[in-house]
Amino acid sequence: MKIAKIILLFLALLLTNCSGELEQEYGLMPPAPGQVTFLLGLQEDDTSAIQTRNGEPEQIARMWYAIANDRGEMLKPLYQKLEADFSKLTIEGLGYGNYTVVFLATTNPESKATINEPEQLSDIWLLNQVAxxxxxxxxxxxxxxxxxxKEQTAESQIVTLERCVGKVDIDLHVSSDYMWRFIRKIDITFDDAEGIYAGLSANGEYSGTESIESYDITENRSFYSLPSKKALSGFVTIESNRSDGTSFVHKYRFSNCKIEAGRISHISIDYRHPESLDxxxxxxxxxxxxFRTDTMFLANEPRDIFYNSKHRSFYVNAPLQVSxxxxxxxxxxxxxPVAIHDVTILCRFNKISTEFLELAHFDLIYPFMEATFPLPVVSSDRTFTTSSGRKIVIPAQPELSGDDVTLVIRTEDPYMKKIEQIDSRWFIRFSAYSADNGHAYWRHMNPLLCRHGVALATNMAFMFSSEEFNTEMNKYEGKLKDNGGNAINLDALRQRIRSHGGLVLGRVSGVGGLGGGTTYGLADYCYTGVYFDATPLGSNPHNYARQAMFHEYGHCLGYNHSSTMTYGDQWTVLCATVFVNMGQEDKLPVCSKDVIANLPM
Known part of the structure; x- marks a missing residue:
């Protein structure tokens, strides 16, 4: 019995001693596990202040982290949770001691870099293996x-991740922004084949070497890279086209380009091209x-813009305005509301030349475009090509105004070919009328209705000019009666339509429309309900919206309710029937309601 007590006492002393030794081993036997929460974010720095190449705020797409003890060995805590949006990391189960926590993140979910799982802080974590x-x-x-x-309670720390890469921008200086069309390819080569680091260890040290050779930077004219060991030299190669379709290559030398983490390095190049002075x-x-490009009649366009005829007015036979x-x-x-393609603007400098020169060419003019484009000839002498193909130099025109030039539009676009068939010159603008004065019917226009108004006026003017309408109207000889009940001379009616001054478009409520002279107001459902596909296929084309559309135009032509140009089954039926048929056959400039519905607002 005495022997048993002695053995138990010895074991107790031994266990006490072992417990004391284990307590000195940080992280092995914590009686009160530590909890740390890291609140994660990205640092703003020189490389575009947390902006992606598309101008959006940068967001973490992937993140890695590792925890090391004081010997630099990676370990796995009892509990760890990284939020799905990478905003917070919670770690529990850390014993007493000192730890190193490292974070690595990227904004590109499809990055081709190699991410290793380090066992030691000194191990390579991030590695670029693309040759x-x-x-x-x-x-x-x-x-x-x-x-x-020992006594630590749960705590949180704010962790701001910093860029471990630098950015290199190629600042390409062109004689004008119109020179970009010639550039086909840009690539960059550094002279030093071992001048750039290839990897980053878990403890934040760079190592390894890599080269950059003929790397394509055409799209962004910039790239990100791990830092360089020193300032580097090299060359940028640019492949360009000429106007005649031939191509050439030029190399531009540079030096003193040092890539630093979180910084932007600039390589400045003066682009050379034989047509730089065109x-x-x-x-x-x-x-x-x-350039300064905008879109008219967007949802937020203020009334003082679309009601101002200086800003928003046009002739139906000239929807494209250049000045x-x-x-x-x-x-x-x-x-x-319809885009057009391949438009050339010819210009005659009235005081200098009698010939028209090619001033501008647009591959595309988008719906309701409003834009301004700098003219290189304003600041320096420029070479132009005449209509006959001759080259001519126009001296700088610093005070150029509309009186100094004559501008002509040339295009074979199908939409503009339809516009050329319009034989009237209606002037179209927009008005609030008495919307602010408590009027029973007049209400304010909005940008969407203005767009439909543009389509309505253009379609109506085109239809009245068409062979289809005039052929069909001949069948109404003697049926169209004026205010006194007399038959209307159809040729005189055609001339009245052609010479009509135009429409001041407004909005009404409580009635389908109000009209007379140039006053032309319609209800919302009339602006939007006149397209051929606004009613079911095969239904009566003489719906209320189309009846109101042509009823009010009858008033604009000077006819009252005593005539057949407003009520009845003559004028409005004629117009509505032809209008729907031409829409179904894709003959109108704007046929479907979807044309405007599909435009951004």
């Missing part, structure tokens, strides 16, 4: 030290973002 190319993705890194004390404005669809603005730029407005 002769930079990492070219945005990566963030952060290392923090954490201490878990005055032609050549605008592709992808070039619009370089010289007060700022000596080319101003373009297009009153149409």
């Amino acid at each position: 002769k190319a930079p990492l070219d993705d945005v990566y963030f890194y952060k290392k923090i030290e954490v201490h878990i004390g 005055g032609l404005l050549y605008i592709r669809e992808e070039d619009f973002s370089r 010289i603005s007060d700022e000596h730029q080319l101003l373009v407005k297009f009153f149409s």
Whole structure:
């Protein structure tokens, strides 16, 4: 019995001693596990202040983290949770001691970089293995030290990840923004084959080497890279076209380009091209973002804009307006819900030449476009091509105004070919009428109704000019009666339509429409319900919306309710029937209600 007591006492002393030794081993036997919450974010720095190449705020797409003890060995806590949006990491089960927590993140979910799982802080974590190319993705890194004390309660820390890559921008200086169309390919090569780091270890140290050779940067003219070991030299190669379709290649040397984490390095190049002094404005669809381009009748357009005829008015036979603005730029407005293509603007400088020159070419003019384009000839002498193909130099025109030029539009676009068939010159604008004065019927227009008004006026003017309408109207000889009940001479009616001054479009409520002279107001459902597909196929074309449309225009022509030009089954039936048939056969400029419905507002 005494022997048993002695053995138990010995074991108790031994266990006490072992417990004391284990307590000195940080992280092995915590009586009160530590909890740490990390609140994660990205740092703003020189590389575009948390903006992606598309201008949107950067968001973490993928994130990795690791925890090391004071010997640099990675370990797995008892509990860890990273929020799905990468905003917070919670770790529990850390014993007493000092730890290093490291974070790595990228904004590109499809990055081609290699991410290893480190066992030691010194292990390579991020590695670029793409030959002769930079990492070219945005990566963030952060290392923090954490201490878990014996009495520590749960705590949180704000962790701001910093870029571990730098950005290189190629600042390409062109004689005008119209020169971009010539550039086909841009690539970059650094002279030093081992000048750029290839990897980043878990402890934040860069290592390895890589080269950049003939790396294509055409799209963005920039790239991201792990830092360079020193300032580097190299060359940028640009492949370009000429107007005649031939191509050439030029290499531009650069030096002193040092890539630093979180910084932007710039390589400045003066682009050279044999047509740098040409005055032609050549605008592709992808070039619009370089200029002051806008869209008319957007949902937020204020009334003082669309009611102001200086800003929003047009002739039905000339929806595309080109002029010289007060700022000596080319101003373009297009009153149409349909895009047109391949439009050339010819210009005669009235005091200098009798010939027309090619001033501008547009691959596309989009619906309701409003834009201004700088004219290179305003600031420097420019070479133009005449209609006959001759080259002519126009001296700088710093005070260029609309009186100095004559502008002519040339295009074979099908929409504009339809517009050319319109034989009237109605002037179209918009008005509130008495909407602000408590009127029983007049209400304010809105941008969407203005768009439908543009389509309605254009379609109506086109239909009245068409062979289809005039052939059908001949069948109504003697049936169309004036205010006194007398038969209307159809040729005189055609002339009255052609010479009509135009329409001031407004909005009414409580009635289908109000009209007379140039006053022309319709209810919402009339503006939107006149298209052929606004009613079921095969239904009576003489619906209320179309009846109101042509009833009010009958008033605009000077006829009252005593005539057959407003009520009855003559004028409005004739017009509605032809209008629907031409819409179904795709003969009107704007046939379907979907044309405007599908436009951005």
